[in-house]
Amino acid sequence: MLVFLHTFQLGLRSLWLHPMRSLLTVLGIFIGVASVIWLLAIGEGISVVAQRQIEGLGAENIIVRSVQPPADVTAGMNGPVLYGVTRAEFEMLKQTVPTLKNNGGGALPIREVRRTISYDGRSVDGRVVGCTPQYQQALKLEVATGTFLTEIHNRNHENVCVLAEQLARKLFPYEDPLGRSVYLGENKDFYRVIGVLKYRNATAAVGGSLAAQDFSSDMYVPIETVRQQITDTVVTRRGSSFSAETVELNQVTLQVNSIDNVRRTAALVRKMLRVAPDDKGPAVQEVGFKGQERSESELNRQDVSVVVPEELLEQARVTKFMFMIFMGLIAAISLLVGGIGIMNIMLATVTERTREIGIRRALGATQQHIVLQFLAETISLSVVGGTTGILGGLLCPLVIDQARALAIRFAPELMSQLPPVVHELEATIVPLSIPLAFCISVLVGVVFGIYPAMRAARMDPIEALRHE
Amino acid sequence: MKLAAQLVGIRKDYVLKSETVRALRGVAFDVPEGDYVAIMGPSGSGKSTLLNVLGCLDKPTAGNYFLGGDDVARMNDDQLSWIRATRIGFIFQSYNLIQQYTVVENIEVPLLYQGRLNSQAKQRCRELAQLVGLGERLTHRPNQLSGGQQQRVAIARSLVNDPFFILADEATGNLDSATSEEIMQMFERLNNEGRTIILVTHEDDVAAHAKRVIRLRDGLVQWDHPNETRVLAAAAAPAA
Numbered sequence: 280m281l282v283f284l285h286t287f288q289l290g291l292r293s294l295w296l297h298p299m300r301s302l303l304t305v306l307g308i309f310i311g312v313a314s315v316i317w318l319l320a321i322g323e324g325i326s327v328v329a330q331r332q333i334e335g336l337g338a339e340n341i342i343v344r345s346v347q348p349p350a351d352v353t354a355g356m357n358g359p360v361l362y363g364v365t366r367a368e369f370e371m372l373k374q375t376v377p378t379l380k381n382n383g384g385g386a387l388p389i390r391e392v393r394r395t396i397s398y399d400g401r402s403v404d405g406r407v408v409g410c411t412p413q414y415q416q417a418l419k420l421e422v423a424t425g426t427f428l429t430e431i432h433n434r435n436h437e438n439v440c441v442l443a444e445q446l447a448r449k450l451f452p453y454e455d456p457l458g459r460s461v462y463l464g465e466n467k468d469f470y471r472v473i474g475v476l477k478y479r480n481a482t483a484a485v486g487g488s489l490a491a492q493d494f495s496s497d498m499y500v501p502i503e504t505v506r507q508q509i510t511d512t513v514v515t516r517r518g519s520s521f522s523a524e525t526v527e528l529n530q531v532t533l534q535v536n537s538i539d540n541v542r543r544t545a546a547l548v549r550k551m552l553r554v555a556p557d558d559k560g561p562a563v564q565e566v567g568f569k570g571q572e573r574s575e576s577e578l579n580r581q582d583v584s585v586v587v588p589e590e591l592l593e594q595a596r597v598t599k600f601m602f603m604i605f606m607g608l609i610a611a612i613s614l615l616v617g618g619i620g621i622m623n624i625m626l627a628t629v630t631e632r633t634r635e636i637g638i639r640r641a642l643g644a645t646q647q648h649i650v651l652q653f654l655a656e657t658i659s660l661s662v663v664g665g666t667t668g669i670l671g672g673l674l675c676p677l678v679i680d681q682a683r684a685l686a687i688r689f690a691p692e693l694m695s696q697l698p699p700v701v702h703e704l705e706a707t708i709v710p711l712s713i714p715l716a717f718c719i720s721v722l723v724g725v726v727f728g729i730y731p732a733m734r735a736a737r738m739d740p741i742e743a744l745r746h747e
Numbered sequence: 748m749k750l751a752a753q754l755v756g757i758r759k760d761y762v763l764k765s766e767t768v769r770a771l772r773g774v775a776f777d778v779p780e781g782d783y784v785a786i787m788g789p790s791g792s793g794k795s796t797l798l799n800v801l802g803c804l805d806k807p808t809a810g811n812y813f814l815g816g817d818d819v820a821r822m823n824d825d826q827l828s829w830i831r832a833t834r835i836g837f838i839f840q841s842y843n844l845i846q847q848y849t850v851v852e853n854i855e856v857p858l859l860y861q862g863r864l865n866s867q868a869k870q871r872c873r874e875l876a877q878l879v880g881l882g883e884r885l886t887h888r889p890n891q892l893s894g895g896q897q898q899r900v901a902i903a904r905s906l907v908n909d910p911f912f913i914l915a916d917e918a919t920g921n922l923d924s925a926t927s928e929e930i931m932q933m934f935e936r937l938n939n940e941g942r943t944i945i946l947v948t949h950e951d952d953v954a955a956h957a958k959r960v961i962r963l964r965d966g967l968v969q970w971d972h973p974n975e976t977r978v979l980a981a982a983a984a985p986a987a
Binding site: 292296634637641642643647740741 | 825
């Protein structure tokens, strides 16, 4: 053991004799080891982003959303555009899906309208969310003061509302909002504030089907009140032309009673709403009657999308996996190239030091001693590379933040087109990756050092002594 | 008298292509402890081969070579390494110091391979450096030393493992005559202290320092006699 430590010390010293050469040799290992740490850190970051998305949506939920048809489809049409989930469909889901929480109580209808919310001359462009009392529990909204909506408010179609924290602060910078009434200009109607929520983090966007939700400008109103006061048809004015759309419900959140049932329930819901199964999700077995095959168009409804957070987890896993393979490949290639570089240098070193090998053999070194010596030198090289690589790897979160900030500053358009994961990603160093990276660098040293070391050991001591 | 080394019918054949070169054809002699032998011979006489066999760097094709009761001729590579590390002190013509090591570290090398390198041994290495007159240059590297100084480091190194004999190969071949004389005096002093020395050389005035001269010719011992001048000188001055 002592001999081994001594050998290492000597190994490091002989590397120090050729600093430039050692530096260049070590570069490959540096890149390889750093990319191992990077790949794990970024992979972890992707997982965290995905986890946060799922958490925001609730892993046990299935989200049915109405999707506005694209403008070119609706261009020639007269009258309001009709799309989305209907109340009838909601009732159908609520009554017939067997795996919902609380025997159908886990189905939440939601209606959203953008409105200008004002109080005492202050106006905020906000989002009016018509919902049921269960919405609070489903989205884990916490009440700061007052109460959330109740069943009675809903039944009586009362003009009451609960404000999000930021919205309340903007509208009521000086007063206590409770008991006061905010005004919706478009409807010429007042709503009494009965509660203010605590601050809630925004959820991330999910693919193309679900936009990011920041809850900051939400105003929660009983859904029955929305139906009565705001109605299903909303007319918006764009310049000189008006466009109208009729939507009964913007979203239905289905809470499934058990996480194990989520996928099966999702398949059922898709079938009931005639939505094509999600390609990215796991294959769902189609149970159809023979001879009664449904036509393509029937199973291809475009104005409703079914989002299953659980499936998103799967997607995130795939993304992460792809990324890890890609980075892993980079790491493997640079480790291979670095290893070959090290082997090359060690072979040159062995030839250069033939005489020294002869001397050592004459003075009593066994073949094993020589192998150990050169192996120790190779490992020293790769470990130096590995250690600097680890340091380089630890800079990952910092570098990513800086690079992203720079990219946003100099190429904002390009950055805006990139998927949200790029923006939200926070690389997280996986603690285990540090010992792993270290072991990899030692391993590279052993693998690529063994051949030059064996060659040194197998030399005939007499020949080696005679070598000039 | 106890023997430092004993060679019995040593043969060494080299196979070169289809031809067999018989480098040693039955060399036999004893080296008693405390002896000072010079091995001489023209090139091609088998001198280098004998040196390699004596130094346990090469194994004879036939014959026995006893070193402290063990037949070295039958040993494997690892055992031979051990013998070299513990029983033989090498001195080479070109000094053969390890360039990146300091004086002390060079002296320590044989102990490194015996696994005996402790603080006590390190102290002994410093003492040996002082013995050969390099006490002031312990941390110098070989390229900072003159030829004679390098050879003195090599001598210190050959003594560190307390060998059965010191095997010197043309130890003064690269040195000027004054320095050569200095080194030869050092050998003589060591011999007077009881060290066994085997000197391989082709120079007569180097061989003149030895107590005994062995001449090789065509792979055989041609001549093995006490060195009369020196023996006579010793007889004339018994106090020495």
